[in-house]
Amino acid sequence: MKVERPKKPDIGSWTEQYPHLGTADVDYTDSVCPEFYERERDAIFRKAWIHVGRVEELPRVGSYFTKEYKVCDTSIIVARGQDKKIRAFHNICSHRGNKLVWEEFPNDETRGTTRVFQCKYHSWQYNLDGTLKQATREEEFFNFDRCRYGLAEISCDVWEGFIFINLDPTPEQTLKEFLGEMGEGLIDYPFHEMTQAYCFRAHIKSNWKVFADSFAEAYHTPYMHGKMSPEMAEDMVMADGIAFKMMGMHNTTSFRHVPSDIEQATPIEQLTQCGLYGPWKKPDLGGNLTPPGQNLSNHPDWGIDSHQIFPNFAIIIWERGWYHTWQFWPLNVDEHIFECRQYFVPPKNASERLAQEMATITTREYAAQDANTLEATHSMLKARIKTHLPLCDQELALRNLHYHVNEWVNGRRPGAVAAE
Ligand code: FES
Ligand SMILES: [Fe+2]
Structure with a gap:
């Protein structure tokens, strides 16, 4: 034909x-x-909105997945909080910088459901919204203010069920603006x-x-x-x-x-x-x-x-x-x-x-x-x-x-x- x-x-x-x-x-x-x-x-990769997954991958409170983002030398945790909101964080513990969430091999991505993220090194725990829940033996630190040691949050937004992150702490455009006519x-x-x-x-x-x-x-x-x-x-x-x-x-x-x-x-x-x-x-x-x-x-x-x-x-x-x-x-x-x-x-x-x-x-x-x-x-x-x-x-x-x-x-x- x-x-x-x-x-x-x-x-x-x-x-x-x-x-x-x-x-x-x-x-x-x-x-x-x-x-x-x-x-x-x-x-580009520290400024643009980057797709990392779908909302169906985070079906309930506590669902999370990690994303290796080697182009910017980081790893990212994407999680659904108690308030159902989807947030993203750099996958680094605030204590001595250990990678916070991983299973068998540190470079492999992982996923699951949890109430808290617990560091494998000295067991600090973080809530799903990134706040520090508990630092082990907190009394041995100096002038310790828990509020200062939450996870480093990353800009995160959702379009039609696609989750996007942006490493720029104050993105120049919203995700909607960034997608523009394509998104509409x-x-x-x-x-x-x-x-x-x-x-x-x-x-x-x-x-x-x-x-x-x-x-x-x-x-x-x-x-x-x-x-x-x-x-x-x-x-x-x-x-x-x-x-x-x-x-x-x-x-x-x-x-x-x-x-x-x-x-x-x-x-x-x-x-x-x-x-x-x-x-x-x-x-x-x-x-x-x-x-x-x-x-x-x-x-x-x-x-x-x-x-x-x-x-x-x-x-x-x-x-x-x-x-x-x-x-x-x-x-x-x-x-x-x-x-x-x-x-x-x-x-x-x-x-x-x-x-x-x-x-x-x-x-x-x-x-x-x-x-x-x-x-x-x-x-x-x-x-x-x-x-x-x-x-x-x-x-x-x-x-x-x-x-x-x-x-x-x-x-x-x-x-x-x-x-x-
Ligand atoms: S590096 Fe995470 S608890 Fe020490
Ligand atoms: Fe082809």
């Missing part, structure tokens, strides 16, 4: 709708330069009904942006993933973005549903009733299934929206009634942890569960193909033989990401002028 080439705007290309981004080759030194990475750590466009989407979560992670030897780039365009799909998607390999525009919208540093791209995945299904896809686009049977979902930020061009064959939230998070919503997220956690200029979470309506029976498992395996296989190639890409970008690279119209979202990363690194982030 031959599909139509995506319709462009009436005037110019998608990229030319955003003249500030230009059309020149993009400088990829930002992905290989250690000094640039050092600047990103302070200018997805209000009331039924994320909260898709609580069956699957997660995988991989340690990737590439700069975080190099990997983010790959998930921000489908230009590569017929070539890199052609064996998995023969219909795309046959018709190279099938996977293309059909509508693009840059909303400051965030952006959305819409893609069509490749129509033939049921007819051309492999035996395992037929058996599990699930293909590339997810389980064939759509769940019953309430809420607003067509928020204004979705299916930007109201395309009848719409299949996927990729919502990229600056700097390191993306929500990919599938027409079949599920969504997944990508997140890129920098470790250093050359490495990051890639995290994928997939969310479905809880399965009602074994065959629905199998279909979901098939969807997770399919996504993982695609991501593995990307990872392999991107480690190769990064290894050669490091040679700096080619520094300025051409990006086509389908690669607009990458251009936007690199532009805004540079803006932030150079102090031109939204809210910065008002705050400084």
Whole structure:
């Protein structure tokens, strides 16, 4: 089946709708330069709102999880307090600086439910709101004022069930302001009904942006993933973005549903009733299934929206009634942890569960193909033989990401002028 080439705007290309981004080759030194990475750590990862999890991970009073945030050399506790409020803290004991919450291995993330956080070193205890409950042998300290030794709290807020933190003690923008039009466009989407979560992670030897780039365009799909998607390999525009919208540093791209995945299904896809686009049977979902930020061009064959939230998070919503997220956690200029979470309506029976498992395996296989190639890409970008690279119209979202990363690194982030 031959599909139509995506319709462009009436005037110019998608990229030319955003003249500030230009059309020149993009400088990829930002992905290989250690000094640039050092600047990103302070200018972006200590200033931006960063997604750390979902509210369903903290179902009751005392639920908590930890998040390793290596890019800023810290670990974070996110917990639900007695007042049901979700708070975040640096995971450090106020006594001698021990990491407060961990299980077998200090570098592993953990989760659970507790009444108090108790340090493994000298047993100081903290309440769920971060206040110091008890210092052991308090009378042996000097002029001890318990109020001074609570946990270091981190700004924390929630949007549509997604928990975000901000290491800036006085963030320049609220989370609502930071998400802006992107956040408004997805209000009331039924994320909260898709609580069956699957997660995988991989340690990737590439700069975080190099990997983010790959998930921000489908230009590569017929070539890199052609064996998995023969219909795309046959018709190279099938996977293309059909509508693009840059909303400051965030952006959305819409893609069509490749129509033939049921007819051309492999035996395992037929058996599990699930293909590339997810389980064939759509769940019953309430809420607003067509928020204004979705299916930007109201395309009848719409299949996927990729919502990229600056700097390191993306929500990919599938027409079949599920969504997944990508997140890129920098470790250093050359490495990051890639995290994928997939969310479905809880399965009602074994065959629905199998279909979901098939969807997770399919996504993982695609991501593995990307990872392999991107480690190769990064290894050669490091040679700096080619520094300025051409990006086509389908690669607009990458251009936007690199532009805004540079803006932030150079102090031109939204809210910065008002705050400084
Ligand atoms: S370091 Fe935590 S109680 Fe001493
Ligand atoms: Fe890919």
